[in-house]
Amino acid sequence: MNKILKKAFFSSNVVYFEVEAPLIARARKAGHFVLVKVGESGERIPLTIAAADITKGSISLVVQRVGVSSAKLCALNEGDYITDLVGPLGKATHIEKYGTVVCAGGGVGVAPLLPIVEAMKNAGNRVITILAARTKDLVILEEQMRANSDEVIIMTDDGSYGKKGVVTVGIEEVLLREKVDMCVTVGPAVMMKYVALLTKKYNVPTMASLNTIMVDGTGMCGACRVTVGGKTKFVCIDGPEFDAHQVDFDEMQMRLGSYKPLEQKAMEEYLAQTGSR
């Protein structure tokens, strides 16, 4: 049982939580994730840690409300308890001084990108952060990113904030302008696919942090498997970060849809039960 210390809405469907988890706060590094389960019969869902405060003994999570399990989590309030929380899991991000690093995040992928941006900056890199969102209201963590980046470029699909266009437009602008030694990308599978295609063209090594379906998160079930460089890898144990140029994003995208019809049906039932929330 982990207490929710703080809750804030980044947008109507994106919630920020600060959760009591002293051991995880102490042990976690950039790139690590946790598994969260709400209720006795809840589902275990993986969430990448956005931040941690060792003195407060808390970690921060950013959750997008997409299905029943994330909706149940987002319905919790300050003072409520998360039934089960375990971590930190996965391999930590490989951090070193590369030179110039482009960190490109989209949607709620921006949250797990934050600790990577911080760590890359602390390692002495010049960090250029590119945040992409559909529209202005969905741009998150801008302030924190600015505090840890040498430059922040904001891209919105509708041009309501920053520059108009998708994330790759922003990345390419930087690639044309200066030498980039490393790129890190976190976001929807499709976004990461196009980031990888672009950086491959420019020969910039690229890491992608993958968020796949998991059950136990400890290497037992294999639900999270992805093909990397023609070989099957487990995101929970071998990842979550991989060489983006080797990841089969199409397969990943397909596998993410494994439960779509079941999830949609469950969500309709949940909404019917809980009213129009």
Add this chain to the structure above:
Amino acid sequence: MSEQTVSSRNAAWREQLRKSVSTKERTSIPRVHMHELDPLVRSHNNEEVNMGLTLEEALLEAKRCLDCPNPTCISGCPVGIDIPGFIKRIENNELLEAASILKRTSALPAVCGRVCPQEKQCEASCIYTQKLGKEAVAIGYLERFAADYERHSGKLSVPVCAPSNGIKVAVVGSGPAGLSFAGEMAKKGYRVTVFEALHEIGGVLKYGIPAFRLPNDVIDVEIENIKKMGVEMITNCIVGKTISYEDLKNEGYEGLFVGSGAGLPRFMNIPGENLIGVMSSNEYLTRINLMGASRGGDTPVLTGQHVAVIGGGNTAMDAVRTARRLGAQRAMIVYRRSEQEMPARIEEIKHAKEEGIEFLTLHNPIEYEGDESGRVKRMRLQKMMLGEPDASGRRSPVEIPGAVETIDVDAVIVSIGVSPNPLIPSSINGLSVSKWGTLVVDDHLQTSIPAIYAGGDIVRGGATVILAMGDGRKAAAAMDDYLRSKKNQKN
């Protein structure tokens, strides 16, 4: 054989009991039959298949046991249960006594009575099998009977524990190895804490073995009993991730037992294996057994009308029988050798067949094909024949050239074994790991770090509940010796 076992055999009541019925009469009693739920009924629900023995049946079956002077059955038991000891208590209608004898050596008797392969262990070593050419005494059924009787009696006995010696030991994993170790160490007076990565205690007993073979309440009662012995159990805590081995040492833990179990499921690396609807038996069973998928839990599971389970072990049987229960019209086992080489228990195979499971033996999948959404829809099977015996002593399967069959499927469950869980080996520096990823231990189950012992699947790679429990018991004895001698050196 322990002194206790010998002395209890020499007790006056026992001698009298032995003499009260002639050997001829005892051996003329036919072996009892287990009552089973009707296959048509049980293949649509999750009720336990084996229904247990009645008191009369148990008393009669107990009479069959000859109380041999040299009970070979005990040497067939990985934890060395005093088998004639508990059976004679049953014959004497002292059922709670029988249960307490079981608990002296086994932390989970109601579990062992259900899932142990007795036919390969104690019952294979029974004098009936060895010398008389008759069916063995139904030791497993009797074990289950005694443990169930105690559970239902409301008079659960807690094994006597030595006074606390104040020494703290930690256990990684709450499966059969860890629980057995924890129970043994508590009996010896240690302060034991079990750290479990999942949100529930029980390991494979909970996530792996389905309720129709091992109901959850049976496990929970035995876990509660271990807690009553003073064992602390912490869920959602991964040693090596949430807390480090260094943390444990700093908190005063002097010994660590690793029973973290089997991890990574194996796949065959054939085309289409990552299609939607192709999954490991670990995933399938965990979703259903641990997470309650399809039975009210929030976790979804992909079910199908035509389900193929690849493999011939007990886990494969569990998966295919689960698929049947979730409504599969066609639930099939696909196995590359013949039925004779199947590692699953004979009882599981029998139960599966009664429930309408198809057995495609001498077939090996070579490719899966999907529909436009990526869901598996067909599998291509290579037909096999048996060749020469291989390293395992079983006749190895050989392809029949050109004999390929295509079968429609909408779910495939791959159950061809697991590799050890890599979390612990990769997070504690200085542990020797074999090329298979198992922890290297000596004869006393001590790892390359003297204060760390290990047992169960993290050492064996993939074995049974009872072998894991035997390891836990053996490691407890060895760690006890180690910690005592360390204490003595200090004093």
